[in-house]
Amino acid sequence: MQPNSRFPSLGSASLAAAVAAGVISLAAPGLLGQNPDATVVVDANHPGARISPTMWGVFFEDINFGADGGLYAELVKNRGFEFPEPLTGWSESVPAGGAGSLAIHDDAPFNPANPHYLRLTATAAPGYGVINEGFRGMGVRAGETYLFSTQLRVPEGKPAAIRVELIDPAGAVLGSARIEGTAGGNGWSGVTAGIKPAATCAKARLKVLVEGAGVVDLDMVSLFPEKTWKNRPGGLRADMVNMLAEMKPGFVRFPGGCIVEGHYLTNRYQWKTTIGPVAERRLIMNRWNDEFKHRPAPDYYQSFGLGFFEFFQMCEDIGAEPLPILNCGMACQFNSGELVPLDQLDPYIQDALDLIEYANGGVTTPWGAKRAAAGHPAPFKLKMMGVGNEQWGMPYMDRYPKFAQAIHQRHPEIQLVASAGPAPADNNFRLAWANFRQWHADIVDEHCYAAPSWFLENDTRYDRYDRKGPKVFMGEYAAQSSGVAKPDNTNNLECALAEAAYLTGLERNAEVVRMASYAPLFGQVDAWQWTPNLIWCDNLRVWGTPSYFVQQLFARNRGDRVLPTMGMGVGRVYANAVWDEAAGEIILKVVNPARTATVVATRLSGVLSTGATMREFELAGAGPREVNSADSPNRVRVRSSEVEGVRPDFIRTFKPWSMTVLRIPAKIK
Numbered sequence: 130m131q132p133n134s135r136f137p138s139l140g141s142a143s144l145a146a147a148v149a150a151g152v153i154s155l156a157a158p159g160l161l162g163q164n165p166d167a168t169v170v171v172d173a174n175h176p177g178a179r180i181s182p183t184m185w186g187v188f189f190e191d192i193n194f195g196a197d198g199g200l201y202a203e204l205v206k207n208r209g210f211e212f213p214e215p216l217t218g219w220s221e222s223v224p225a226g227g228a229g230s231l232a233i234h235d236d237a238p239f240n241p242a243n244p245h246y247l248r249l250t251a252t253a254a255p256g257y258g259v260i261n262e263g264f265r266g267m268g269v270r271a272g273e274t275y276l277f278s279t280q281l282r283v284p285e286g287k288p289a290a291i292r293v294e295l296i297d298p299a300g301a302v303l304g305s306a307r308i309e310g311t312a313g314g315n316g317w318s319g320v321t322a323g324i325k326p327a328a329t330c331a332k333a334r335l336k337v338l339v340e341g342a343g344v345v346d347l348d349m350v351s352l353f354p355e356k357t358w359k360n361r362p363g364g365l366r367a368d369m370v371n372m373l374a375e376m377k378p379g380f381v382r383f384p385g386g387c388i389v390e391g392h393y394l395t396n397r398y399q400w401k402t403t404i405g406p407v408a409e410r411r412l413i414m415n416r417w418n419d420e421f422k423h424r425p426a427p428d429y430y431q432s433f434g435l436g437f438f439e440f441f442q443m444c445e446d447i448g449a450e451p452l453p454i455l456n457c458g459m460a461c462q463f464n465s466g467e468l469v470p471l472d473q474l475d476p477y478i479q480d481a482l483d484l485i486e487y488a489n490g491g492v493t494t495p496w497g498a499k500r501a502a503a504g505h506p507a508p509f510k511l512k513m514m515g516v517g518n519e520q521w522g523m524p525y526m527d528r529y530p531k532f533a534q535a536i537h538q539r540h541p542e543i544q545l546v547a548s549a550g551p552a553p554a555d556n557n558f559r560l561a562w563a564n565f566r567q568w569h570a571d572i573v574d575e576h577c578y579a580a581p582s583w584f585l586e587n588d589t590r591y592d593r594y595d596r597k598g599p600k601v602f603m604g605e606y607a608a609q610s611s612g613v614a615k616p617d618n619t620n621n622l623e624c625a626l627a628e629a630a631y632l633t634g635l636e637r638n639a640e641v642v643r644m645a646s647y648a649p650l651f652g653q654v655d656a657w658q659w660t661p662n663l664i665w666c667d668n669l670r671v672w673g674t675p676s677y678f679v680q681q682l683f684a685r686n687r688g689d690r691v692l693p694t695m696g697m698g699v700g701r702v703y704a705n706a707v708w709d710e711a712a713g714e715i716i717l718k719v720v721n722p723a724r725t726a727t728v729v730a731t732r733l734s735g736v737l738s739t740g741a742t743m744r745e746f747e748l749a750g751a752g753p754r755e756v757n758s759a760d761s762p763n764r765v766r767v768r769s770s771e772v773e774g775v776r777p778d779f780i781r782t783f784k785p786w787s788m789t790v791l792r793i794p795a796k797i798k
């Protein structure tokens with residue numbers, strides 16, 4: 130039998146030789162008489178490369194309403210009236226018999242960084258007010274508390290109260306609160322109130338009414354669930370962070386994605402504008418607002434309520450290394466490609482240096498002091514940083530070394546991620562790699578959005594990479610069921626298994642591949658621009674795609690050392706094994722993307738004995754087109770079980786369209 134190309138023997142030359150010489154037999158005694166489709170031999174005695182703890186991570190970008198309207202739990206859209214159309218998201222509300230008018234002002238604002246505010250002039254008794262539509266509605270749950278807050282000023286009159294209501298799409302009141310005793314005068318004051326809706330509603334809206342006659346100014350009108358991630362006021366959506374925590378990611382890449390670059394440099398991501406009091410974080414247009422004519426999102430802006438402090442804090446919460454990606458003086462090359470002249474890059478380089486100080490500097494340093502003021506005197510232990518997002522060509526080759534030189538000189542402890550461009554093999558990719566090899570770059574970020582077949586055919590891609598060159602970060606990838614950036618792409622099981630097959634090749638090559646992340650991360654079902662995405666949500670629910678479960682299976686079963694794994698036979702299964710030192714377990718991952726069940730004989734060579742029971746995790750579905758959805762989140766899911774009577778030689782049938790992880794307790798010779 131010839132080694133099957135799906136089980137390359139790279140890194141396991143001794144295993145291949147031992148099999149060839151008959152030292153390791155493929156005809157396991159317990160299996161004689163059976164007729165497997167494939168045989169897998171794992172050489173447990175010769176653990177290979179260490180697997181980086183950052184191997185499987187998360188790519189976060191504010192695309193598809195991933196931050197505002199998604200992970201950031203703020204329910205009010207345009208709370209500061211800073212959208213170019215300052216009343217976007219707001220409409221007038223006139224109760225029967227009431228009357229009034231509204232206007233946007235910017236004189237004597239609450240905060241000069243957020244200069245616009247709303248003036249409500251109520252002229253007749255029951256009052257007058259406004260309604261905020263939220264981000265495609267607001268998701269509220271019966272019995273839970275929602276915290277309303279606003280900055281308020283009463284320049285004229287003495288209205289009886291401010292009444293706030295959560296209303297359903299038909300206008301029925303779900304819950305309300307009344308704020309009395311609003312002080313008159315020219316000063317702004319913050320007021321708060323809790324609202325407990327009596328019913329759950331995915332498309333609620335917020336009404337703010339001035340009761341009685343008077344003039345009231347409002348700014349930073351906000352509504353958050355009380356129950357956020359770790360119950361932090363003004364925090365993140367707990368269910369969405371929980372999905373990330375459940376993956377056990379080794380890192381979080383943030384904030385993107387093309388959003389780092391902007392259409393033009395004016396709307397690039399600038400981390401310094403995303404920290405400090407939220408009213409001081411200047412809003413900009415989200416670059417995905419008008420990117421796709423077929424999915425316009427004219428109400429998509431970045432409030433930066435989820436900014437760099439929140440990013441670092443979330444990474445710490447979920448035990449992931451932060452990987453910030455910074456603009457390198459280049460706007461998105463798919464858009465304007467605007468460039469900062471080479472002799473004017475210093476402010477951009479300084480931003481990178483300052484971010485390192487913000488994350489790691491002592492509390493007496495200027496930027497470390499800002500971190501401490503935000504409530505985190507301890508450093509965030511930043512270890513790596515990306516220079517540019519998805520850049521290519523000579524403009525990047527001219528700029529990257531300037532960043533690398535300055536950052537490495539001041540911070541040799543920081544590993545830098547360099548971009549190999551948008552494609553996994555083209556002239557730009559080759560130019561980038563040729564330079565990065567010469568420059569001894571730390572980590573190179575490769576991207577690939579392609580058909581499932583590309584992933585199935587490229588599981589051996591990294592077998593050929595130079596072991597001594599820069600390390601690889603597969604920083605963006607996803608199998609596309611229809612085509613790149615096509616709106617009819619689906620997150621089906623076929624795509625997920627193609628990714629899984631490919632990931633066995635990354636895992637086998639952990640010596641070269643340091644990190645990998647699927648992209649994009651989140652999609653809001655009513656507000657997305659790009660599909661497929663790893664996790665989908667609506668205003669109340671969040672669910673994992675088959676690809677999410679693949680990521681979870683790899684990350685939760687990462688292991689510490691690669692075990693030489695070889696396979697033979699006709700079955701088109703993909704497999705790799707690793708050793709988990711703490712658990713004392715061999716972890717074998719087997720992906721069967723075929724329409725037929727595959728019988729695999731496994732021989733664990735070099736194993737003295739196996740524990741009595743092994744744990745199995747199986748991801749499977751009824752067919753390749755299966756997808757999960759809000760109403761059926763578990764059509765494709767992981768089932769776990771325990772199997773008794775485990776031996777170093779065993780035979781197992783792998784279901785069609787499945788990925789299986791076997792955790793086998795083992796004593797090694």
Ligand code: AHR
Nearest residue numbers: 385386387388519648649
């Ligand atoms: O993941 C979506 C986009 O794809 C990213 O923003 C960009 O880096 C890539 O082109």
